[in-house]
Amino acid sequence: MTQHPTQSPQFFLTAPSPCPYIEGQFERKVFTHLVGEKAPELNDLLTQGGFRRSQNIAYRPACETCRACVSVRIRAEEFRPSKNMKRVTQKNADLIGAVHDAEPTTEQYSLFRAYLDARHRKGGMSDMTVLDYAMMVEDTHVDTKIIEYRRRGPDSFITGTGQGALIAVALSDTMADGLSMVYSFYDPAQEERSLGTYMILDHIARARTAGLPHVYLGYWVHGSQKMAYKIRFQPQEHLGPKGWERYEATDNGG
Incomplete structure (x- = not known):
C-alpha cells in the first residue's frame, strides 16, 4: 500500500x-x-x-x-495602458491606496454591501453577512493584504494613507511571481471613476514596483459580458494545455 x-x-x-x-x-x-x-x-x-x-x-x-x-495573468512589465486607461488613471489621481493587514472593518462591510446591492443583487454573494465578509478577509494562511482607497490628504505623501470616506477596496495576495486580485469592490455611486479598471491599473503599478512579473485576474470566459473587461489589459497570458501562452487581442478597448 x-x-x-x-x-x-x-x-x-x-x-x-x-x-x-x-x-x-x-x-x-x-x-x-x-x-x-x-x-x-x-x-x-x-x-x-x-x-x-x-x-x-x-x-x-x-x-x-x-x-x-481560462486563467488570465497580465505581464506587468510589458503592460502599456490604452488611452482610455490613461484617462481613468488621471480621473483617479486624487486617490491613494493604503495597504493594511487582512482585517475587516465595519466601514469596509458597509461599502461591500452597497456594492453588492447595486451590482450583484442576484449573485451568489448577495446574502453575505458581516460575519461572512469577515471570514472572506481574514480566513487566510497566505500573504494577504487589504488595500483601502481614499482621497489624498495634505500629509498623504508622508503617511501613505488618504482621508475621508472609503471609496474602494481590494483584497490581494502577494506571491513569488506576482499579485493575485482575490476580490475588489467600490462605491457604486462613483461609477464615472471606473474604479474596477483603476484598481487593476494600480495593482500593475504595484507589481512593477515590487519587481513581480504578473498580476493574476482569475478567469476569463469568452462570451461572458461579466468577464469581458479582463481581456483589455494587454499583453497577458492564458493558461492552456501547453501551459501559459501569450495572448494579445486585436482590440483592447482603446
Missing part, C-alpha cells in the same frame, strides 16, 4: 451546479485546503496552475463538458 506524506494536499470535487456565466451549463470545481505553514508555497504553485483562492480554499473549474473558463 502506497503511503502519502501527511503534508500532501487532498483534492475534492464538488457536485454539479448551474453555471453563473453560461446559461444551460453546469459547473464543477476541484478544490483543496490552504492551511498550515506550507500554505503560501502551495498557493503559489496552485495559482500558477490555474487555481483561485477563496478564504482557505484553492479551487479551479473541473466541468465535464465545458472549458470556457
